[in-house]
Amino acid sequence: MAAEALRTDQRISPWGWPLIAVRLTVLLTWLIGCLLLHHLVALFSTPNPIPRLFLRGAGMIAGLRVRTHGKRTDERTFLLSNHVSWLDIPALAGSTGTAFVAHEGLARVTLLRWLCKLNDTVFVARERRTSVAEQVRQVRDALTESGALTIFPEGTTSDGTGTLPFKSSLLSALEGDAGVAVQPVWLDYGTETPAIAWIGEESGLHNALRLLARVRPIHLDVHLLTPLSPDERADRKRMARAAHSAIARARAGQHRTPPVTE
Template sequence: MSAGSGRRIPPWGWLLVAVRLVAMLVTLALHLALYYLLAPFTRHNPVPRWFLRAIGHVAGLEVRTQGSRPAPGTFILANHVSWLDIPALASTAGSAFVAHDGLARIAPLRWLCRLNRTVFIARHERRSVAAQVGQVRAALGDAGVLTIFPEGTTSDGTARLAFKSSLLSALEGLDDVPVQPVRLDYGRDTRAIAWVGEEPGLDNALRILARWRPIRLTVRFLPPLTPAERSDRKRMAAAAQAAIERAGA
């Protein structure tokens, strides 16, 4: 572990990390084989969601849900605490994700994201908004449900960062698409698993994999935003953030 993380893994924790990493590699190999086996026979390949659910399980994630799960064609706005948010929403909502285009520069990660119908958007190029709207609509048709984390990065889960309305520009003009806020609540485990500050991502991942205790997460599906709340992207961002904060009160 780096000195910046301030949290060291004990010797017995490294054993658990090793076991879980091997299990994840085996899980990846099995699901890739199944993905390509099913690919010719299905447009909506379910294997990426099965894979992400399995990865969460291997990492010690225990998920329960509250509220009505999103209908097909729904766009989710969720708070962001950990990389575990992704397997949690993939397994409970069947969601694919919208990610910033920087991730697309990492070839192995881009390849895995593409398997799950990830939409890559350019956050700072307003000229590409029309193309991004088209990408989002096509991805909703392919994946059924899409999620974006409007904070733009992970928070400590206790004080949410301001939702960035610029990240929602791809939703403008999609008035027929339901927008549903979701609160991800790790309870007392929040501070222990949150990836914040100067902690490197690898250190955070290893620290989580070294935990013996399960990580309990409640996924709260909140009511979709009303037409008035989504009349423009700034109101949409504010309304979603307020709903998520109320759900944790």
């Protein structure tokens, strides 16, 4: 991306690069330690909690400070969340223990695919309509194995000031399955949202480096909203509309319940 395409507030200051170097070093050390622990714990525990621990720690190293409002249901849970930044992933994994549904483009990067698979990520190709049935099967299997699975139904990141329309195809996996709770999630970065969001012409790599260069912490409120009712779950399109509306209502009311965890 050409430098002139960046907004002024998207440029990395000269003093930001040393902070990036320090954080990347700490992240690498944390990754190596967690990988060793992951293989040890795998001998005794299934599912393995270490990938979620790694993501939570990675978010903290990047400057993320999460407050969780509400609780994930105790049963198998499908979380439908708005999407602002790559930081959404460590925040949700750390606060709910969820795995994720991700676009198959990530799977083309060998290291990212390997790391995502450790956290039981399901890769899908939304643009290939012929593969929906197989993707629905994968989602059902992942829910059984992980207990919680998150999808970002906007299909991309947004500027956080609104919620893009929700895509509903993968919600077919939940039709007729009353044993899985469907819970909307609103991720709120507050007044810092425009500075955090990954949108426009900015590359993913530049966005990641820019956030790692921040001196100020990044505060995020994770709002686990009320699960959808049986009527709201009648079909996949109704689920998508109901979850979208729940997040929009929370945003409009600036929903502020006392945090459950820090």
